[in-house]
Every structure is written in C-alpha cells, then in structure tokens.
Amino acid sequence: DGGITQSPKYLFRKEGQNVTLSCEQNLNHDAMYWYRQDPGQGLRLIYYSQIVNDFQKGDIAEGYSVSREKKESFPLTVTSAQKNPTAFYLCASSPGARGYGYTFGSGTRLTVV
C-alpha cells in the first residue's frame, strides 16, 4: 500500500539535544512538507520541498533544518536552537506543488524532558 511513514511515533528530547524525525513516502510524490501542530493552534508550516535537492522555509523554520537528498525521504532535524520543541509533527506529500490534496503521515509526538 502507498503512503507516508513517520517514525518514531513518540520521541523524547533532552535540553540541548538535536533530534531527527523521519518521513518516508512511496507515493512517487514530488512535493513534501513538514507541519507543527500545537493544541488549539492548527497546523503551521515549517519547511517544504517541491523537488529533490531543493527546499524552502515555511512560516516557523527557525530552530529546524531539513534535507531532501532522495525523492522518498524528507527528514526534519529539531535543533537545540528551537526553544519550545514540544509539539506534534506532521509530514505530508503531494503529487505537485499546487492544486492537489495532501497525504499525511500519522505524526511524531516530540516531548522535551
């Protein structure tokens, strides 16, 4: 079955640590996205990539980094510069940049301990 796989489902980070969230899709989609969801805040865009080896900052990119070396993979690193990283992180993909619905993964819940 085609879809998006996010791992891990739960992740705990100590203060000052960098952590990487995995996102893999087998839908042959060109575009991939990372969103952050906080309670009552809806989804906010962190980074997006419309094609391999290219990505752009979203509305809240500070403290995060991404790479897009393969079409299937779009990992997100939450760096120690992100002061409030506790949130639910959602990865999504779409066939192209415009005019398509997004397919979402099941999310990673990150907690700072």
Place this chain on the structure above:
Amino acid sequence: SQQGEEDPQALSIQEGENATMNCSYKTSINNLQWYRQNSGRGLVHLILIRSNEREKHSGRLRVTLDTSKKSSSLLITASRAADTASYFCATDAYSGAGSYQLTFGKGTKLSVIP
C-alpha cells in the same frame, strides 16, 4: 500566517443529524480543501474545491465555496459516531516569491453523540 478560520470551534450533535462547519479566509485562493483529523492521528484529505467551482459532493459530504464572501462550508449529512473528529479547512494561495502554500485553520471539533 493563519488564512482560514473555522466556525464554530466546537460542535456537538446527535447521531443522524446534519453537521455544518464554516470557513472564512482573507486573500484570493487557488483552491480550498477540507481535512479530517481523528485524535492523535494524521490528517485525512476529504475534498478539494477549486476557486471556479461553487459546490462539490463526496458521499455524505457537501462543500460550498463563495469567493465573493471568501467563505466555504462543509456539510456532513446523517452524521455517525465515527464522524467524531476535528475538521480543518486549508486554503491554497500565493505566498510570495513565486511559491504557493496550503494554510490551515485551527479546526472545528465535532462530537457526534450515539
């Protein structure tokens, strides 16, 4: 930036009743989409309506779009307990520097009571 705003924030209805959720937005859009999210899960795409369309149906879902009022509504007919979820509208609009973004509202939390 938050483009779409859903109304109401929460809605509680009896099974079998219809549920209507509204979305308002501020700028011109390419299309508007509705998504469902069950608690603690990812979002599921429900329906996409383009800016030149006024109404679209998918099973028990009916979506309308009024670009003059910059608003959309999602109607779920004959609701079921399984429809309990949060519903988000998302607007596909120009975000500057030659790119487009899908921007989500804060959602309507629907509870369907058996």
